[in-house]
Amino acid sequence: MNYLSSILFLVILAVGGGFFAKNVKKIIRNIKLGKDVNRFDRSSERWSNMALVALGQKKMFTRPIPAVLHFALYAAFIITQIELLEILVDGIFGTHRFFKPGLGGFYTFLISFIEILSVLALTATVIFLARRNLLKLPRLNKAELLGWPKKDANLILIMEIILVCCIFTMNGTDEVLYNMGKSHFEGQGSFGFTVSQHVGPALFGGMSEGALHILERIGWWGHFMMVMAFLNYLYYSKHLHIILAFPNTYFADLNPLGQFDNLESVTNEVKLMLDPNADPFAAPAPDADAAPSKFGASDVQDLNWVQLLNAYTCTECGRCTSSCPANQTGKKLSPRKIMMDTRDRLVEVGDNIDKNNGVFVPDGKSLLNDYITQEELWACTSCNACVEECPVNISPLSIIMDMRRYLVMEQSAAPQSLNAMMTNIENNSAPWQYNQLDRLNWKDEQ
Incomplete structure (x- = not known):
């Protein structure tokens, strides 16, 4: 019987592990669709950032109550x-x-510690379900969460409850069996697990030996099957952040929040224009057959791979959106939606590649306009509140700025007010519509 059980276990493990590996490979492939960017510098700072933000949950504790509840779930998951x-x-x-x-005795302590964490995790899970479905917190009930995102959040919490129930069914029935000296494996005497030594006799004390054996196996197999199901569900869920939070915080931008990167091609052109000794014909001629480079981003392939990693890592917690001044004043912009739309489009592009033997076939769609509107992009004040608030160092602003660049530099589609300002700067060296010589007239008004 044990022989057949081991074979079944190995088959399920191999199938579940195989599907998980396949999905991981697909995620890596999709992330690599992005443009190259160097994030392998300053390694000591990056390791420190990952330890504090991903492992230490540092930024979660700006909001203590959900932070404590989340930490209970996080610690239980790890241990x-x-x-x-x-x-x-x-x-x-x-x-x-x-x-x-x-x-x-250390084994008893270890399992007891896991049980205590499991009780805390169960409590946190019930509270999280209530926050989403009964209290209806505003940031957890925005328009972008309607449909699958809300179901996803609830489903993962329900799976957590089932997993904890399996743990206590397994440990509780085993506790009763050991007390009876009837364990299906050798050994007798109480385990003395902190929670199960009370829960076990209370729930399962009056059952027969056969029923206890069956329930113990249900709990044991249930635990294993829930882990396999959860592992393969991650690909379809926002809970990829459980894994991706670590590389995402490691590869996060370490520059000051207000510092934006310059386009190298534009920088080189400006330097050439400003250098009186430069020879404009000294540079090698561009390849006539090469595709012209695009300024900014209109689709996911135009973003860099860290931005695509950001999209997969988004937890959909909504801290970014709840802190966004544009969103607070009724504007259409939601930084969380920016990340969710980017991920949805990236998955769509990946599926397109899978269906066409590894080649992307243009589908007439793009991230800009089909997923993210120009209204959303221009509502952003570039204040970096979303970046500051994100518990895993995601930057919705970097995607917004790259798409704005495309609109301005490729399509000349900036709003009228910005076009007027840029024209004034070009003509008057100031954003206001008057001659720069008039700018000092105020000194004569004393």
Whole structure:
């Protein structure tokens, strides 16, 4: 029986792991569709940033209540992987609580600690469900969250509840079986797990040995199957941030928030114009067959790979949108929607490539206009509030600025007010419509 169980376990593990690897490969492929950008410098600062922001949850604690609840879920997720490791060993080799004999009392402490974290995680999960569906917090009920995003958030919380129930079913029935000296593997005497030693007898104490064995296996297999389901569900969910938060914070822009990058081609042209000794014909002639470079971005392939990584990492928490002054004053802009739209378009482009044997076939759509409107882009005040608020260092502003560049430099589609300002700067060296010699007239009005 153990032999057949191990074979079934290995088959499920191989299939689940295979699908997960396939999806990871697809995500990496999609991210690499972006333009190259160097984010491998200043490694010590990057490691520190990742440790503080991704591992230490530093930016979450600007809002203490959700931060504490999220940390309970986060800690439970991390520490529970120890119990998952034991399940993998037991499943492959047909053992039962493989680490218990070797770890002794420390094993009891470890599982008890996991149970305490699981109770905290269960409490946090119920509160998060209530916040989304009963309290209806404004930032969790914006228009961009209608439909699948809301279902996704609720589904993952329900999966968390099922997982915790499986843990306590497994541990609770095992506790009763050990107390009875009837465990399906050798050993007797109480485990003494902090929660299960009370929950087990209370819920399962009056059941028969056969029923306890069945429930213990349901809890054990349920735990494993939920992990496999969750692992493969990640590709379709905002919860990719569980994995991608670490590389995203490592590769985040370390420059000051107000510092924007310059287009190299434009910078070179300006330097050439300002240098009286430069020979404009000294530069090599451009390749006549090469595709002309595009200023800014109109689709996901025009963004850089870090921006596409940002899109996959977005947690949809809405801190960016709730802090956006444009959104607060009723403008159409939502930084969270910018990231969600970018990810949706990137997935669409990836699916297009999959359907056409690895080649993208133009579909007549683009990120600009089909997903993100010009109204949204020009509503941004470039204040960086969204970047400052993001708990995993995502920058919606960088995408907004690149798409604005495209509108201005490729399509001359800036709003009338901006066109007037730029014309005044060109003609008068000032954003106002009067001669620059008149700018000092105020000194004669004393």
